[in-house]
Amino acid sequence: MLNYVLSRLLTFIPTFLGVTLISFAFIRVLPGDPIMVMAGERGMSDERYAELSAQLGYDRPMYAQFWEYLTGVLQGDLGNSFVTKRPVWDEFFSLFPATLELSLCAMIFAMALGLPAGVIAAVNRGKFFDRALMSTALVGYSMPIFWWALLLIIVFSGNLGWTPVSGRIDLLYYFPDPTGFMLIDSIASGQKGALVSALRHLLLPTIVLGTIPLAVIARQTRSAMLEVLGEDYIRTARAKGMSPGRINGIHALRNALIPVITVIGLSVGTLLAGAILTETIFSWPGIGKWMVDSIFRRDYPVVQGGLLLIAVMVMVVNLTVDMLYGIINPKIRKR
Amino acid sequence: MSFKHKLATAITLATLGASAASAQSLVYCSEGSPEGFDPALYTSGTTFDASSHPIYNRLAEFKVGTTETQPGLAESWDVSEDGMTVTFKLRQGVKFHSNDQFTPTRDFNADDVIFSFDRQGNTENAYNQVSGGTWEYYSSMSMPDLIKSIEKVDDYTVVFSLTRPEAPIIANMAMDFASIVSKEYADAMMEAGTPEMVNQAPIGTGPFTFQAYQKDAVIRYLRNEDYWGDKAKVEALIFAITPDASVRYQKVQAGECHVMAYPNPADVQAMKDAEDITVMEQEGLNVGYLAYNTKVAPYDNANVRKALNMAIDKQGIIDVVFQGSGEIAKNPIPPTMWSYREGTVDDKHDPEAAKAMLEAEGVSDLKLKIWAMPVQRPYNPNARRMAELMQEDFSKIGVEVEIVSYEWGEYLERSKAEDRDGAVLLGWTGDNGDPDNFLAVLLGCDAVGGSNRAQWCNEEFDELTKKAKVLPTQAERAPLYEQAQAIFKDQAPWATIAHSVVYMTMRPEVEGYVVHPLGGHIFNQVGITQ
Numbered sequence: 001m002l003n004y005v006l007s008r009l010l011t012f013i014p015t016f017l018g019v020t021l022i023s024f025a026f027i028r029v030l031p032g033d034p035i036m037v038m039a040g041e042r043g044m045s046d047e048r049y050a051e052l053s054a055q056l057g058y059d060r061p062m063y064a065q066f067w068e069y070l071t072g073v074l075q076g077d078l079g080n081s082f083v084t085k086r087p088v089w090d091e092f093f094s095l096f097p098a099t100l101e102l103s104l105c106a107m108i109f110a111m112a113l114g115l116p117a118g119v120i121a122a123v124n125r126g127k128f129f130d131r132a133l134m135s136t137a138l139v140g141y142s143m144p145i146f147w148w149a150l151l152l153i154i155v156f157s158g159n160l161g162w163t164p165v166s167g168r169i170d171l172l173y174y175f176p177d178p179t180g181f182m183l184i185d186s187i188a189s190g191q192k193g194a195l196v197s198a199l200r201h202l203l204l205p206t207i208v209l210g211t212i213p214l215a216v217i218a219r220q221t222r223s224a225m226l227e228v229l230g231e232d233y234i235r236t237a238r239a240k241g242m243s244p245g246r247i248n249g250i251h252a253l254r255n256a257l258i259p260v261i262t263v264i265g266l267s268v269g270t271l272l273a274g275a276i277l278t279e280t281i282f283s284w285p286g287i288g289k290w291m292v293d294s295i296f297r298r299d300y301p302v303v304q305g306g307l308l309l310i311a312v313m314v315m316v317v318n319l320t321v322d323m324l325y326g327i328i329n330p331k332i333r334k335r
Numbered sequence: 336m337s338f339k340h341k342l343a344t345a346i347t348l349a350t351l352g353a354s355a356a357s358a359q360s361l362v363y364c365s366e367g368s369p370e371g372f373d374p375a376l377y378t379s380g381t382t383f384d385a386s387s388h389p390i391y392n393r394l395a396e397f398k399v400g401t402t403e404t405q406p407g408l409a410e411s412w413d414v415s416e417d418g419m420t421v422t423f424k425l426r427q428g429v430k431f432h433s434n435d436q437f438t439p440t441r442d443f444n445a446d447d448v449i450f451s452f453d454r455q456g457n458t459e460n461a462y463n464q465v466s467g468g469t470w471e472y473y474s475s476m477s478m479p480d481l482i483k484s485i486e487k488v489d490d491y492t493v494v495f496s497l498t499r500p501e502a503p504i505i506a507n508m509a510m511d512f513a514s515i516v517s518k519e520y521a522d523a524m525m526e527a528g529t530p531e532m533v534n535q536a537p538i539g540t541g542p543f544t545f546q547a548y549q550k551d552a553v554i555r556y557l558r559n560e561d562y563w564g565d566k567a568k569v570e571a572l573i574f575a576i577t578p579d580a581s582v583r584y585q586k587v588q589a590g591e592c593h594v595m596a597y598p599n600p601a602d603v604q605a606m607k608d609a610e611d612i613t614v615m616e617q618e619g620l621n622v623g624y625l626a627y628n629t630k631v632a633p634y635d636n637a638n639v640r641k642a643l644n645m646a647i648d649k650q651g652i653i654d655v656v657f658q659g660s661g662e663i664a665k666n667p668i669p670p671t672m673w674s675y676r677e678g679t680v681d682d683k684h685d686p687e688a689a690k691a692m693l694e695a696e697g698v699s700d701l702k703l704k705i706w707a708m709p710v711q712r713p714y715n716p717n718a719r720r721m722a723e724l725m726q727e728d729f730s731k732i733g734v735e736v737e738i739v740s741y742e743w744g745e746y747l748e749r750s751k752a753e754d755r756d757g758a759v760l761l762g763w764t765g766d767n768g769d770p771d772n773f774l775a776v777l778l779g780c781d782a783v784g785g786s787n788r789a790q791w792c793n794e795e796f797d798e799l800t801k802k803a804k805v806l807p808t809q810a811e812r813a814p815l816y817e818q819a820q821a822i823f824k825d826q827a828p829w830a831t832i833a834h835s836v837v838y839m840t841m842r843p844e845v846e847g848y849v850v851h852p853l854g855g856h857i858f859n860q861v862g863i864t865q
């Protein structure tokens with residue numbers, strides 16, 4: 001197992017360097033000069049322009065800028081945002097817990113509903129229940145997030161008044177947030193009703209962000225289960241008189257999980273992309289919106305630093321998924 | 336008030352009720368996050384709403400709801416005969432806020448005024464480079480060239496010596512970048528090795544004290560109980576950052592916020608019809624225009640430009656592009672600005688007459704490029720659509736239009752070129768409410784090849800604006816600006832298109848809100864009825 005982990009970790013290094021280069025190049029390939037964008041309609045004299053480029057380091061050759069960026073990254077310094085003037089690292093970590101909390105809840109929601117739905121659909125293949133579930137999943141997968149979010153807000157917050165419209169907690173709760181995870185901080189604050197308020201605020205964004213992964217997981221689970229249910233060892237188990245619950249729950253599901261876990265790992269990218277819209281609509285202070293704003297403002301340090309951190313996260317998740325394969329299917333780690 | 340006290344107040348507020356609609360706290364759904372809290376470092380209105388308006392004061396202040404100035408931290412000022420020096424008499428007994436790292440030991444005085452400007456203009460000042468300071472507004476208002484020196488006569492008298500007479504200097508002193516910060520706090524933070532705290536945990540003299548900011552989520556302020564002017568009506572002010580306009584509206588309806596900015600134009604009618612929603616409106620301090628290149632034939636001929644202006648169906652543009660949230664512009668300055676020329680008669684929309692006029696000038700088979708901005712601005716919410724409507728209008732008089740666009744930075748840069756091919760859609764939002772800030776900046780001879788996108792240099796116009804700039808009183812300046820507007824209309828370097836209409840949406844229990852023509856959202860005077 002150790003060799004397996006080490007070999008996986010080694011592939012990390014070239015990927016990391018590649019991502020560093022791509023994240024650096026990506027924002028510079030886009031047309032548009034950050035200093036001109038900053039000046040806007042008001043414009044700027046040539047001298048002032050030269051002064052600012054020198055101050056921000058953009059007058060130097062590209063390779064020199066990249067070298068400085070790379071050495072900074074290796075020392076844990078991603079530079080300062082030139083809009084807020086604060087370190088990219090600080091900004092990222094003040095926003096990331098919100099995205100992580102929302103993404104985790106969305107993933108739990110998607111798995112908690114998606115896995116059983118897929119299994120039930122597979123077991124009832126071709127019957128009404130299967131068709132209804134899979135049609136619903138297709139609708140969920142195809143639905144524009146923006147529209148879905150506004151629809152839920154209008155119905156549940158506007159008309160029924162069951163959930164708050166947006167934000168992370170009722171504004172009248174105010175307490176320090178050492179972890180940045182509202183659920184944890186609200187419990188730690190000891191304020192009555194804070195946790196309930198935080199949970200109510202989480203509900204709609206979780207559903208919106210979890211909808212697409214839920215649909216994907218349900219469909220993937222169903223097809224993986226169908227494949228496994230046709231295997232010889234399942235027929236053998238049936239022939240031995242094993243109960244359907246044990247067959248489906250233990251023998252079939254465990255083997256069907258491998259492709260499902262791959263899908264869950266890959267969904268992390270989808271979740272982060274979905275987070276951009278979900279965070280904007282629900283005024284959720286996470287990294288999705290932060291990145292989009294920075295691209296529009298041509299805030300080079302934030303875009304390159306943020307992309308790098310997100311890429312590293314996706315890499316870590318995929319590494320974890322690889323490890324999980326090893327646990328679920330010992331054959332893989334011996335290959 | 337110490338940090339613990341503030342926390343205690345906040346917790347008390349929290350226990351007052353579960354809904355945001357407490358009489359003690361006003362919740363404003365703002366459209367975005369501030370870049371920081373030191374207004375001199377930034378240029379966006381969103382940042383000013385969160386920093387300079389609640390937290391700070393300036394030597395002069397704009398009277399809320401007007402573009403006129405009134406005394407602020409300076410009780411009075413005196414401009415010398417030659418206009419080269421301005422002496423400010425400062426207000427006494429003004430207290431700075433405190434926070435858990437700083438408690439002021441003295442009142443506001445001349446040292447704070449000198450520090451607030453010196454850090455922006457003097458590269459030797461220890462704060463000049465702090466927080467990546469680029470001091471954009473200070474530069475773009477030409478302060479480095481204008482201010483020769485700032486001297487302290489005594490603790491409560493400061494003299495600004497200028498390099499030339501300039502009447503708008505008082506209005507400049509009321510602008511956000513001229514907010515007065517505490518020198519004592521800045522020194523203390525420099526000593527503690529955390530100078531960036533001046534930007535992150537601001538200390539000012541304003542009606543609200545800064546309490547906390549959770550990035551992209553919430554900003555909290557408490558009433559400044561020691562405020563020198565009229566105290567704020569609410570105990571706490573909360574900005575709930577809500578980027579999506581539809582969601583902001585839902586929050587107002589649900590009672591989660593009291594006031595919201597920038598509604599979707601498409602929602603305005605429904606808001607006006609709703610019983611429990613109040614909508615206020617005012618023309619914004621801006622203008623959207625189409626600037627011809629007056630240096631290139633045949634657009635160097637004023638009659639050709641006027642003919643083209645007559646072909647444009649401005650009402651159609653207001654209906655389609657602004658969805659009603661705009662007003663036809665006939666002058667280059669907005670109607671809320673002093674010296675606005677009421678008597679101007681706008682070019683009549685008359686394609687037949689326009690066609691005849693072009694023929695009379697011997698112009699036929701004209702091809703024109705229209706540049707469409709790639710971004711949304713209040714003065715032009717959809718430049719592409721506007722360009723398409725103009726394309727349609729111009730085709731009716733036989734002018735063939737090609738629409739071009741560039742990335743925003745490129746667009747701004749390329750449109751400055753004196754040999755530019757085509758007419759540019761652009762606009763301007765005023766900074767200090769002074770007509771000079773529109774007429775000289777956008778149409779002066781010095782601005783050709785820069786912000787004068789029409790590349791239009793009319794000596795008579797230029798002389799009038801230059802003369803008006805150095806006269807001491809508004810009454811003397813206004814007639815000159817009115818004459819300048821008449822010349823502008825006669826020469827038509829632009830087609831003036833529209834001024835946006837700014838809407839503010841609020842709950843009926845909000846009282847005392849005034850829409851500010853300079854675009855800021857100010858809450859000192861706003862209260863909530865039970």
